[in-house]
Amino acid sequence: MTLWDLKQGTSATVESFCTALQSEYRTRLSELGFHPGEHIACVLSPSLGAPKLYRVNNTVYSLDDSVALLITIA
Amino acid sequence: MPLISKTILIGSPNSGKSLLFNQLTGLNQKVANFPGITVNIKSGKSTVAPELVLMDFPGVYSLHAISGEEKISVDAFYAGLKDPEVSSVVCVVDTTRLEKGLIFALQVINACAKHNKPVMIAANMIDVLNSHGMTMDLEGLAAALKVPVAAISAKSGLGLDHLQELITSHRDSPSPYPSDIDSKGNNIIASDDSIVHRQAQQLAASFGPKGDILINSQTRLDQFFLHSWFGGISFILIMFLLFQSIFTWAAPLMDGVESILQFAAVAVLPLLPAGAISDFVSDALFGGIGAFLVFVPQIFILTLVVGMLEDSGYLARAAVICHKPLRIFGLTGKSFIPMLSSVACAIPGIYAARTVDSPRKRWLTYLAIPLMPCSARLPVYSLLIAAFIPATGAFGGVVGWQGFAMVSIYLFGILCGLLVTALVSRTSAALQTDLPFVLEMPPYRLPSWKPLLRNAWDRSKHFVTKAGKVIFMVTVVIWVLGYFPNQGADLGQSWLGHMGKIIEPAFAPFGLDWKYGVAILTSFLAREVFVGTLGTLFGIEGGEENIISLVEHIQNSGLPIGAGFALLVFFSIALQCVSTLAVLRRETGSWRLPTQLFVSYSIFAYGAAWLTFVTVQSIAG
Numbered sequence: 001m002t003l004w005d006l007k008q009g010t011s012a013t014v015e016s017f018c019t020a021l022q023s024e025y026r027t028r029l030s031e032l033g034f035h036p037g038e039h040i041a042c043v044l045s046p047s048l049g050a051p052k053l054y055r056v057n058n059t060v061y062s063l064d065d066s067v068a069l070l071i072t073i074a
Numbered sequence: 075m076p077l078i079s080k081t082i083l084i085g086s087p088n089s090g091k092s093l094l095f096n097q098l099t100g101l102n103q104k105v106a107n108f109p110g111i112t113v114n115i116k117s118g119k120s121t122v123a124p125e126l127v128l129m130d131f132p133g134v135y136s137l138h139a140i141s142g143e144e145k146i147s148v149d150a151f152y153a154g155l156k157d158p159e160v161s162s163v164v165c166v167v168d169t170t171r172l173e174k175g176l177i178f179a180l181q182v183i184n185a186c187a188k189h190n191k192p193v194m195i196a197a198n199m200i201d202v203l204n205s206h207g208m209t210m211d212l213e214g215l216a217a218a219l220k221v222p223v224a225a226i227s228a229k230s231g232l233g234l235d236h237l238q239e240l241i242t243s244h245r246d247s248p249s250p251y252p253s254d255i256d257s258k259g260n261n262i263i264a265s266d267d268s269i270v271h272r273q274a275q276q277l278a279a280s281f282g283p284k285g286d287i288l289i290n291s292q293t294r295l296d297q298f299f300l301h302s303w304f305g306g307i308s309f310i311l312i313m314f315l316l317f318q319s320i321f322t323w324a325a326p327l328m329d330g331v332e333s334i335l336q337f338a339a340v341a342v343l344p345l346l347p348a349g350a351i352s353d354f355v356s357d358a359l360f361g362g363i364g365a366f367l368v369f370v371p372q373i374f375i376l377t378l379v380v381g382m383l384e385d386s387g388y389l390a391r392a393a394v395i396c397h398k399p400l401r402i403f404g405l406t407g408k409s410f411i412p413m414l415s416s417v418a419c420a421i422p423g424i425y426a427a428r429t430v431d432s433p434r435k436r437w438l439t440y441l442a443i444p445l446m447p448c449s450a451r452l453p454v455y456s457l458l459i460a461a462f463i464p465a466t467g468a469f470g471g472v473v474g475w476q477g478f479a480m481v482s483i484y485l486f487g488i489l490c491g492l493l494v495t496a497l498v499s500r501t502s503a504a505l506q507t508d509l510p511f512v513l514e515m516p517p518y519r520l521p522s523w524k525p526l527l528r529n530a531w532d533r534s535k536h537f538v539t540k541a542g543k544v545i546f547m548v549t550v551v552i553w554v555l556g557y558f559p560n561q562g563a564d565l566g567q568s569w570l571g572h573m574g575k576i577i578e579p580a581f582a583p584f585g586l587d588w589k590y591g592v593a594i595l596t597s598f599l600a601r602e603v604f605v606g607t608l609g610t611l612f613g614i615e616g617g618e619e620n621i622i623s624l625v626e627h628i629q630n631s632g633l634p635i636g637a638g639f640a641l642l643v644f645f646s647i648a649l650q651c652v653s654t655l656a657v658l659r660r661e662t663g664s665w666r667l668p669t670q671l672f673v674s675y676s677i678f679a680y681g682a683a684w685l686t687f688v689t690v691q692s693i694a695g
Contacts (some may be wrong), residue, residue: 031138032514064398
């Protein structure tokens with residue numbers, strides 16, 4: 001299951017990054033809080049496939065499917 | 075200790091760093107650079123300690139750069155740490171999002187330790203925590219980090235005196251972490267990313283504010299502004315206001331600039347001897363330079379409104395709304411505002427593209443901007459549509475053909491821009507770094523007007539002083555070519571006129587004679603010059619104002635209908651605006667992109683105009 005599959009109002013734990021995601025982006029995502037073991041909540045899933053809003057600690061980020069599909073969650 | 079000591083202000087975007095800088099320096103700033111590093115760093119003297127110079131470094135999320143631009147900013151920070159005049163570093167942290175800020179702060183503390191520079195934390199937005207009844211353990215955090223922590227509000231000014239005292243008293247004091255090792259030999263500040271993250275998490279949990287009030291209120295507003303219906307309606311309303319600000323609110327100011335220039339011309343011209351000097355001042359200075367100065371109010375107002383949207387947090391939401399449709403064309407949601415601004419004028423649009431953080435997406439946005447139907451095209455479209463499209467309508471006159479033609483040519487320009495970016499994004503190699511769409515949703519806030527006004531002023535000044543030089547040079551060249559050798563008596567007999575006749579065969583394939591060739595050449599200065607030049611060539615004084623007479627002359631000149639359509643298509647594509655080219659050169663740092671765009675869009679415009687001429691003529695018989 002990927003982060004993009006997370007439904008609005010639900011949460012999960014980041015498991016890993018897909019190898020397709022470049023290493024520097026993995027580092028940046030980790031610095032922003034999207035690192036393995038971290039608890040992520042999907043706070044908003046706008047219609048028509050728009051980027052979704054995810055909460056990590058006290059910060060909200062918008063990620064589109066090109067990134068969220070490369071983050072696996074458990 | 076050197077007489078002048080410098081303090082670096084560093085922080086993540088949206089941490090309130092620049093607002094703090096403005097408060098500490100009282101807006102008395104200048105732009106500086108470290109040798110060999112081309113990044114704008116604002117510097118200003120402290121209002122309480124004149125020997126102290128504060129330096130506002132560009133906001134970065136991390137000291138691990140993932141794009142060329144970030145690397146430049148990070149390199150500038152490291153160069154600053156090596157500067158002997160730099161006596162301390164202040165890292166600004168947003169206390170409402172403490173963990174994220176602490177990850178960056180720990181990186182900064184680590185870097186400062188390696189360079190033996192004292193560092194302190196400015197815990198910003200403490201007023202927001204207070205207003206929600208939340209607190210944090212600042213002393214505990216300072217003790218854990220072993221660096222001073224000052225609670226501040228850059229917006230209200232709360233705690234700034236204490237921060238200034240800390241800066242003054244701690245400068246040049248030894249770093250608490252020589253060689254990363256504390257007095258007991260433990261590695262306090264880890265450089266490993268995962269450990270840094272865990273430390274930040276523990277510190278935020280131990281000393282940070284507790285509760286979800288802030289994030290919950292932000293989410294409620296997001297549910298409205300990103301709602302399928304309400305979000306769409308509010309987006310349209312806000313964009314309508316933005317568009318109004320560019321066109322309607324800027325109009326009186328633009329008229330004001332024009333009046334001042336006219337007044338100055340009336341005052342100055344009689345003092346000059348009649349002849350070339352007087353004509354130069356009248357046509358090249360007041361006419362040519364004045365034509366670009368009238369855009370200054372538009373740039374000022376647009377920068378102000380876009381800055382307000384950015385400060386309020388709405389710009390990030392607009393980017394989310396627009397991202398999906400624009401991604402089809404290789405762009406990002408952040409490209410929307412620059413493109414919308416360009417419908418008024420490409421120049422503020424190019425400046426607004428600074429908000430696009432991905433270098434590749436910004437580059438693609440630059441490709442689309444010159445094709446947006448800017449206001450300078452409007453007089454040309456109005457003239458050609460009035461000359462070639464009948465003033466009748468369909469459905470009992472409900473839909474006028476002239477209005478339909480105007481909407482069509484506007485949409486044609488937008489479509490061309492999107493198709494170009496779609497094509498280039500799919501076929502060109504990625505020379506620039508492309509960042510994934512990961513956008514921090516800043517909290518909703520009331521904007522701070524002072525820095526917004528300052529930024530709008532700086533941007534306007536930048537346009538006048540930097541782009542103005544190039545515009546002035548080109549204006550002089552065009553004026554000389556149009557004035558000599560017959561002292562402006564007859565544009566047709568000038569060097570420019572001769573050039574028009576030489577290039578006449580180039581425009582003949584779409585039915586244009588030398589007069590239109592000259593008008594196209596002069597419209598390189600600004601597209602609307604086309605109308606004035608045609609007026610001059612047809613012997614009409616004030617071609618812009620006397621448009622009906624000019625329309626009749628064009629209709630009676632025997633120009634085929636296909637040529638009129640071809641001109642419309644040509645002007646919707648060709649990059650004939652020296653101001654746009656000059657600003658693009660300033661923003662990209664070289665002539666490469668402006669030259670590429672000018673040449674490729676000229677060829678594209680020529681080919682499309684020829685195709686239009688052939689098609690329309692074959693239909694018209």
